[in-house]
Amino acid sequence: MEAQKDLDKLQKEKDQLESKTQEQLRSQIYEHMELTNPAAYRKKIKGYVLPFHTHEKPPSLPPRRQEKHSSLLREAPPVKREQQQKRRTETKAHIEQERDELRKLHQ
Numbered sequence: 001m002e003a004q005k006d007l008d009k010l011q012k013e014k015d016q017l018e019s020k021t022q023e024q025l026r027s028q029i030y031e032h033m034e035l036t037n038p039a040a041y042r043k044k045i046k047g048y049v050l051p052f053h054t055h056e057k058p059p060s061l062p063p064r065r066q067e068k069h070s071s072l073l074r075e076a077p078p079v080k081r082e083q084q085q086k087r088r089t090e091t092k093a094h095i096e097q098e099r100d101e102l103r104k105l106h107q
Contacts, residue, residue, distance in 0.1 A: 017025070034040040 020028075
């Protein structure tokens with residue numbers, strides 16, 4: 001009985017929203033956000049923006065120190081990447097070999 005009341009209420013709200021134009025809906029959102037009151041707007045906008053200020057942050061080191069530490073930020077030399085790739089393929093081959101041995105044991 002109560003579920004039916006909730007369903008009817010939701011259906012009524014849905015019908016009301018569908019009957020409104022885009023402009024009416026936009027103005028309703030603006031009213032809800034209280035754009036004329038800066039304090040209320042800041043409080044309500046929290047739910048609409050990305051959390052933790054995910055925008056790009058300025059560098060934490062001064063420019064002179066950044067140059068000094070830029071060698072740490074450079075890409076790894078190609079030789080190292082080749083070694084990593086070689087290790088990956090060796091590991092994959094080793095895993096496949098172990099799987100094959102286990103399959104043979106279970107047959």
